Amino acid sequence: xxxxxxxxxxxxxxxxxxxxxxxxxxxxxxxxxxxxxxxxxxxxxxxxxxxxxxxxxxxxxxxxxxxxxxxxxxxxxxxxxxxxxxxxxxxxxxxxxxxxxxxxxxxxxxxxxxxxxxxxxxxxxxxxxxxxxxxxxxxxxxxxxxxxxxxxxxxxxxxxxxxxxxxxxxxxxxxxxxxxxxxxxxxxx
Amino acid sequence: xxxxxxxxxxxxxxxxxxxxxxxxxxxxxxxxxxxxxxxxxxxxxxxxxxxxxxxxxxxxxxxxxxxxxxxxxxxxxxxxxxxxxxxxxxxxxxxxxxxxxxxxxxxxx
Numbered sequence: 001x002x003x004x005x006x007x008x009x010x011x012x013x014x015x016x017x018x019x020x021x022x023x024x025x026x027x028x029x030x031x032x033x034x035x036x037x038x039x040x041x042x043x044x045x046x047x048x049x050x051x052x053x054x055x056x057x058x059x060x061x062x063x064x065x066x067x068x069x070x071x072x073x074x075x076x077x078x079x080x081x082x083x084x085x086x087x088x089x090x091x092x093x094x095x096x097x098x099x100x101x102x103x104x105x106x107x108x109x110x111x112x113x114x115x116x117x118x119x120x121x122x123x124x125x126x127x128x129x130x131x132x133x134x135x136x137x138x139x140x141x142x143x144x145x146x147x148x149x150x151x152x153x154x155x156x157x158x159x160x161x162x163x164x165x166x167x168x169x170x171x172x173x174x175x176x177x178x179x180x181x182x183x184x185x186x187x188x189x
Numbered sequence: 190x191x192x193x194x195x196x197x198x199x200x201x202x203x204x205x206x207x208x209x210x211x212x213x214x215x216x217x218x219x220x221x222x223x224x225x226x227x228x229x230x231x232x233x234x235x236x237x238x239x240x241x242x243x244x245x246x247x248x249x250x251x252x253x254x255x256x257x258x259x260x261x262x263x264x265x266x267x268x269x270x271x272x273x274x275x276x277x278x279x280x281x282x283x284x285x286x287x288x289x290x291x292x293x294x295x296x297x298x
Contacts, residue, residue, distance in 0.1 A: 070251030
């Protein structure tokens with residue numbers, strides 16, 4: 001059996017004003033369907049073990065969670081090794097409902113940007129108001145990070161968790177590294 | 190720079206997060222239509238100075254299409270509304286009328 005690794009194999013950059021770390025393997029299941037439907041909701045919450053988030057919100061505990069991606073799409077997070085079982089469980093509970101569930105774990109890369117300056121490092125890259133009064137814990141935002149699509153939320157009060165496409169992982173890492181380079185504090189927030 | 194609010198996911202973002210999709214409310218003439226109608230569908234576009242209606246897509250966000258009403262001169266966005274409609278909603282047209290009395294755009298006013 002081959003050794004499964006994430007895009008950058010937990011590459012870390014800790015010399016700057018914020019720490020950048022690729023978190024390694026994270027199980028992710030895309031679930032599309034009518035979010036008003038009880039079957040879709042229970043399929044997501046049953047696997048993730050967290051409550052259904054409100055629009056543009058996320059509920060995430062450690063490696064389990066639900067991200068609200070769009071009015072008809074959820075991203076269900078779970079530990080990487082449990083994806084196959086969870087997908088089967090999800091499809092069983094979706095039985096008959098018009099919905100789509102796919103394992104996308106290997107199509108994405110996940111980063112943690114942490115430290116007291118994490119907020120301003122990320123604010124250099126995204127066209128989103130990240131001031132502490134506006135962007136709070138629990139909010140989930142899909143936007144762009146320089147030239148690539150990215151989705152992020154505050155995983156802990158000073159750690160952003162960022163999801164990008166796997167093929168763009170190196171670009172995303174380099175980008176975050178430059179935004180967090182030593183001496184680049186802005187001091188705006 | 191345009192500041193658009195996506196009516197599908199409620200996110201307010203600036204225009205680089207979206208993608209413009211051309212003029213709104215085109216009537217798609219297909220098989221059985223006259224050549225004039227087909228020409229109009231393919232080529233004839235408004236080029237207004239002022240109020241304009243366009244299709245936009247929230248490409249880096251929820252991925253949904255929607256409509257936006259904006260000014261081509263001031264870049265003010267009067268409002269956004271769902272893609273599933275054949276005409277701008279009445280309340281949006283009233284809002285524009287308050288700001289730009291006497292505006293017309295194709296058959297709308």
